Amino acid sequence: MYNILISAASGVALFLLLLFAVKLPWWASFLLGLVVFTVAFILISRVIMKKVMVSIETAGRDLQAQPPRFEKAVRELKEALQYGKWQIYVEGQVNSQIGMIYYMKRDFSNAFPYLEKSFFKNWAAMGMLAICYMKRQKKDKMISTFEKAVQWNGKESLLWGLYAYCLNECGDVSKAKDVLAKGLKKLPGNGPLKDNLDCLEQGKKMKMRNYGDMWFQFHLESLGALQKHQMAAMGGRMQRRTVARR
Structure with missing residues (x-):
């Protein structure tokens, strides 16, 4: 991961500089180098995650639109995959989101390869992956x-x-x-x-x-059961609106 490499290079460079040029004791040079590594790692992580979150939030707005803009959301998330080379777990998190979008569209064939690369802490994506395995015997x-x-x-x-x-x-x-x-x-x-x-x-x-x-x-329910659930939910919302108007 680029973040780790850049942060480590910064820490090692400072360690060598302090040890050989400034003549500090090795333990002091190491501690200061470790501080630089930690600070650099945190700062780069924040920058990368901020960019990733912008893509995820934009995709979320596309999914909430009426009608939902599924393909636009997927394109937005795929662009965020480029940051996977910079930060650990980013690729898994983004793949989880893409796989879930395809799965919820019932596009299971496209969902599967993304769900296979899901972030293990995204339980919904992992659940969908397990179901895909079940359906594949x-x-x-x-x-x-x-x-x-x-x-x-x-x-x-x-x-x-x-x-x-x-x-x-x-x-x-x-x-x-x-x-x-x-x-x-x-x-x-x-x-x-x-x-x-x-x-x-x-x-x-x-x-x-x-x-x-x-x-x-x-x-995991039939389409008929899902449609009945959606109609019941819509009916409940309409009833609540009518009561609210009264």
Whole structure:
């Protein structure tokens, strides 16, 4: 990464200058060189991340437009990939955003290669990647992806529920129960996790719609169910507006 190289070069240059030209003790030269490395790294990181955030925020406005400007948002994010050479994890974060946009458009073939390069702390992108593996009959890959996701995002109730749901869909009910139990250890008393564990123990279907819009973005419901949900949401908004006018 350019940032690390530039910062390290700055620190080493100062270390050598102080050690051989100024004749400071090696430990003092090292400490001052380390300070320069740290300051340079932080300053460059801030500049790079500011540029990346501008691209992400612009893409966000494109997605919120009516109708959403999906392709423009993707182009904006792809331009931000150039900063991946400068800062660690930037490429993964941007790829996560691009993959999620394609996935939510149901363009799964284009989403997959970007989701494969997702940032491990973006639990939604990791969840979408795991679902792609499930649909490609790669259960082991699905499990390893979910395991990595919950390792870094253990406080996300929907992630645990999604993991269990996919295992249940693969016919592994016992493993699904274990996952929900682990989720409850991380999130004691969590309602949706507890309800879904009760459902599986009673041989019933999991109740994932309790998670609302966040659940529907994973496209594990039929198109008909999604359309009904959207119509119900629109009806609720219209009813609230009518009440507000009165």
